[in-house]
Amino acid sequence: MTMDPLDTLSNEHGLIRQFLDNLTMAADHIENGRRPSTAFFEKAVEFGRGFADGYHHFKEEHVLFVRMAQKKRGEVDAQLDALRHQHERGRELLNGISRSLDGYAAQDPSKTVDLLENMAAYSSLLRHHIHTEDHLFYPMARKTLTTQEFEQLSGEFAKERERQGGDAFERHHKLVVDMGSIITHLREPAR
Ligand SMILES: [Fe+2]
Ligand SMILES: [Fe+2]
Numbered sequence: 333m334t335m336d337p338l339d340t341l342s343n344e345h346g347l348i349r350q351f352l353d354n355l356t357m358a359a360d361h362i363e364n365g366r367r368p369s370t371a372f373f374e375k376a377v378e379f380g381r382g383f384a385d386g387y388h389h390f391k392e393e394h395v396l397f398v399r400m401a402q403k404k405r406g407e408v409d410a411q412l413d414a415l416r417h418q419h420e421r422g423r424e425l426l427n428g429i430s431r432s433l434d435g436y437a438a439q440d441p442s443k444t445v446d447l448l449e450n451m452a453a454y455s456s457l458l459r460h461h462i463h464t465e466d467h468l469f470y471p472m473a474r475k476t477l478t479t480q481e482f483e484q485l486s487g488e489f490a491k492e493r494e495r496q497g498g499d500a501f502e503r504h505h506k507l508v509v510d511m512g513s514i515i516t517h518l519r520e521p522a523r
Pocket of ligand 1: 389392465
């Protein structure tokens, strides 16, 4: 049985939200004087690039959005532009997070602030984006696409899954679990 392609995407949103919860916890630690390891943030960048962007956003932009643009003939172009712009902005913020990591590791205070700012913006942007897709865009797509188009979408998603080794979700789920265990085991600094 193939999974409903929009449910597949929503399910991926669930994993992205779990990842963002970890980022929020990390920010909270930093604000309170505790420093999660640089490895935590390296995993975060790996997840953001590999899964949120390289897998999930890729399928949206190259499969779902293309199909919706063809189907609605200009009617949803502004909406699609906004969603694509948010993906792009997310990439920039992720690059910002990545750029601050050497400085963060060296305990450079201004790089630590850069990291906090970029994480907060990234997390807020993606939560808003996911909410819009789950509550507005996907329901609209569900009403618009025919059963046959749904099956084509499933087929294209399955192809992408295979292209990425068949285990993109599982691999990245593990990364989120690892991030979670780093962040939960972080203790108060010795005084
Ligand atoms: Fe998206
Ligand atoms: Fe999405």
